[in-house]
Amino acid sequence: MSLLKVDDIHVYYGAIHAIKGVSFHVDEGEIVTLIGANGAGKSTTLNTVAGLLKPRSGLITFDGKSLNATPAARIVSQGMALCPEGRRIFQQMTVKENLEMGGYTRPPKEIPGSIEEMFTRFPRLKEREKQIAGTLSGGEQQMLAIARAMMSRPRLLMLDEPSMGLAPILVEQIFDIIKELHAAGVTILLIEQNAQAALSIADRAYVMETGNITMEGPADDLLHNDDVRKAYLGD
Amino acid sequence: MISLLSTLLNGLSLGSVYAIIALGYTMVYGIAKMLNFAHGDVIMVGAYISFVAIFYWGLPPILGFLLAMVVCTVLGIVIESLAYKPLRQATSLAVLITAIGVSYLLQNSAQLIWGANPKAFPAMFSLPDASLFGGSVTISNNTISLLNDQLKISGNMILTILACVAIMVVLTLFINKTKMGKAMRCVSEDKGAAELMGVNVNLTISLTFAIGSALAAVAGVLLCASYPSLQPTTGAMPGIKAFTAAVFGGIGSIPGAMIGGILLGIIEKLGQTYVSDQLGDAFAFAVLIIVLLVKPTGLMGKKVHEKV
Numbered sequence: 228m229s230l231l232k233v234d235d236i237h238v239y240y241g242a243i244h245a246i247k248g249v250s251f252h253v254d255e256g257e258i259v260t261l262i263g264a265n266g267a268g269k270s271t272t273l274n275t276v277a278g279l280l281k282p283r284s285g286l287i288t289f290d291g292k293s294l295n296a297t298p299a300a301r302i303v304s305q306g307m308a309l310c311p312e313g314r315r316i317f318q319q320m321t322v323k324e325n326l327e328m329g330g331y332t333r334p335p336k337e338i339p340g341s342i343e344e345m346f347t348r349f350p351r352l353k354e355r356e357k358q359i360a361g362t363l364s365g366g367e368q369q370m371l372a373i374a375r376a377m378m379s380r381p382r383l384l385m386l387d388e389p390s391m392g393l394a395p396i397l398v399e400q401i402f403d404i405i406k407e408l409h410a411a412g413v414t415i416l417l418i419e420q421n422a423q424a425a426l427s428i429a430d431r432a433y434v435m436e437t438g439n440i441t442m443e444g445p446a447d448d449l450l451h452n453d454d455v456r457k458a459y460l461g462d
Numbered sequence: 463m464i465s466l467l468s469t470l471l472n473g474l475s476l477g478s479v480y481a482i483i484a485l486g487y488t489m490v491y492g493i494a495k496m497l498n499f500a501h502g503d504v505i506m507v508g509a510y511i512s513f514v515a516i517f518y519w520g521l522p523p524i525l526g527f528l529l530a531m532v533v534c535t536v537l538g539i540v541i542e543s544l545a546y547k548p549l550r551q552a553t554s555l556a557v558l559i560t561a562i563g564v565s566y567l568l569q570n571s572a573q574l575i576w577g578a579n580p581k582a583f584p585a586m587f588s589l590p591d592a593s594l595f596g597g598s599v600t601i602s603n604n605t606i607s608l609l610n611d612q613l614k615i616s617g618n619m620i621l622t623i624l625a626c627v628a629i630m631v632v633l634t635l636f637i638n639k640t641k642m643g644k645a646m647r648c649v650s651e652d653k654g655a656a657e658l659m660g661v662n663v664n665l666t667i668s669l670t671f672a673i674g675s676a677l678a679a680v681a682g683v684l685l686c687a688s689y690p691s692l693q694p695t696t697g698a699m700p701g702i703k704a705f706t707a708a709v710f711g712g713i714g715s716i717p718g719a720m721i722g723g724i725l726l727g728i729i730e731k732l733g734q735t736y737v738s739d740q741l742g743d744a745f746a747f748a749v750l751i752i753v754l755l756v757k758p759t760g761l762m763g764k765k766v767h768e769k770v
C-alpha cells in the first residue's frame with residue numbers, strides 16, 4: 228500500500244483551474260520527484276497535499292487515511308512535513324526558535340534532544356543557534372528550513388525546490404542531505420527545477436505540464452528519455 | 463523643576479494607560495493584519511462592567527475588576543468570531559468598515575443599557591491616611607504628598623504605572639518564552655508556514671483578541687479610576703490616542719506599543735503644561751507626524767530581512 232496516494236485531484240484558485248486531475252503515489256522508502264516547467268502546478272500540488280489548499284474534487288490518502296477534510300495544522304502530526312517553496316522560515320525568530328516551531332506538535336520534553344540531533348546533522352546551524360534566522364545566508368536558511376521540517380519526525384518529507392537560488396556547491400550539499408535523510412528511513416517527495424539532479428537521486432518521477440501529469444516512470448528511464456531531455460535537461 | 467517632575471509623572475501614568483490599550487491594537491494588527499477600531503469601545507464596556515459590579519452590586523473592587531476582564535475577554539472572542547472571522551479573505555477596507563460598525567454597535571448598546579448620562583466612577587481603593595518620615599511624606603485623600611506638599615502623587619497614578627509595568631513584563635515573557643506566545647509570533651510572520659508547523663491559526667487569532675480585550679478592560683478601569691467620568695463614548699478618544707501610540711511605536715511591535723504609549727502620554731502632558739492646556743492633543747499628534755516623516759515604520763518598526 229502506498230504511503231501517499233493522490234487520486235484525480237482538481238484544485239482551483241478562484242476561477243483558475245490550476246490542477247486538472249492529477250494522480251500519483253509515493254511508496255514507503257521511495258524518493259519520488261515531480262518535475263515540470265514554471266507554472267506547471269508542482270507547488271500547488273504539494274501545498275494541496277500538505278492541506279494549505281483544498282482540492283475541489285479527488286482524494287488524498289496518507290497511510291490509508293483520507294486527508295481531504297483534515298486542516299493543514301493537523302496534517303503534520305500524521306507524519307508528513309512540507310518544506311515549502313521559498314523556505315518560509317520565521318525570519319524574526321532565532322534559529323533555535325525556528326527548530327522548536329518545527330516540533331510544535333510533539334511533546335515538549337522531546338524537543339531539546341531533537342534539536343541536538345539537527346545540530347549534529349547541520350553543524351552550521353549549531354554555530355548560529357541564537358542568530359535571527361532572517362540574517363542567515365541563503366544556504367543556511369535552506370538548511371534551517373529542512374531541519375525545521377525534520378523536527379516533526381515526518382515519515383514523508385516533501386521538499387519544494389530546495390536548491391532554488393543556491394550556488395552549485397550548495398546544491399550538491401543539499402542533495403547530499405536529502406540522500407542522508409532518505410538513508411535514515413525518510414520517504415521523500417521532491418520538486419526540482421534542477422531535473423538532472425532530481426532524476427539522478429529519485430526512484431521514480433512524474434512530469435507535470437499545465438496542471439496535468441504527462442509522463443511517469445522510473446527516474447532512470449526519464450533521465451534517458453529524449454522528450455524529457457529536450458524539455459527539461461536542456462539537450 | 464518640581465513642576466516638570468510632576469508633569470512627567472502625570473504623563474507616565476496617562477501614557478501607561480495608552481500603552482496598555484496600544485498593546486491590544488498592535489497585537490491584533492500583528493496577527494490578524496487588521497485595525498480593530500472597536501478596541502477603544504471594549505475599554506468602555508470594561509469600565510461599565512466594573513462600575514456596575516462595584517457600585518450597583520456592591521462587589522469588592524478587585525472582583526469588579528476581574529469580572530470586567532472576563533466579560534471583555536469573552537466579548538473580544540465573540541466580536542472576532544462573528545464580525546471579523548467571516549471576512550478573513552475580504553479586502554482590508556471591508557474589515558475596517560466592519561470594525562467601525564462594531565464600534566458604533568458597542569457604543570449604542572451601552573447607551574441603551576446604561577443611558578447617555580456620564581456616571582461618576584467610584585474610587586477603586588483607598589490608601590490609608592498617614593504621615594511618614596517625620597511628616598515629609600503625608601498621605602491623605604488617596605494622594606501622597608512629598609517635598610513639602612509640592613509634589614503630589616495619587617494612588618491611582620501609582621496603581622496605573624505598576625499595572626503597566628506588570629503587564630509589560632508578563633506579556634514580554636509570554637510572547638518570548640511560552641509555546642503559545644511563540645506560535646503567535648509565527649502566525650504574525652507567516653500564517654501558512656505556521657499552519658505547516660501545526661499551529662491552529664484561527665485559535666491563535668481568537669487568543670490574540672482575548673488577550674487584547676482583557677487588557678482593554680484593565681485600561682478601562684484604570685482610566686476611569688483616574689478620570690472618573692464614564693459614558694458610552696469614553697473609550698473612543700483614548701482608543702484613537704492609543705492607536706496613534708501604536709503607530710508611533712511601530713504598529714505590530716509590542717515594545718513599540720509600550721514605548722509609543724508612554725511617550726505619547728508624556729508628550730501630551732508636557733504640551734498641556736508648557737504649550738497650551740487646549741493644545742495638548744495637537745502637540746502630541748504633531749510629534750507623531752514628525753516621527754512618521756523621519757521614520758515611516760514608527761520608532762520600533764520592524765525591518766524585514768529578506769534573502770533569496
Ligand SMILES: Nc1ncnc2c1ncn2[C@@H]1O[C@H](COP(=O)(O)OP(=O)(O)OP(=O)(O)O)[C@@H](O)[C@H]1O
Nearest residue numbers: 240243245263264265266267268269270271272312
Ligand atoms: N495564489 C494564486 N492565485 C492564483 N493563481 C495562482 C496562485 N498560485 C499559483 N497560481 C497559478 O497556478 C499555476 C500553478 O502554479 P504553481 O506555483 O503550482 O507552479 P509551479 O509548478 O510550482 O511553478 P514554479 O516552478 O515556477 O514554482 C500557475 O499558473 C500560477 O500562475
Ligand SMILES: [Mg+2]
Nearest residue numbers: 269270271312
Ligand atoms: Mg513552485
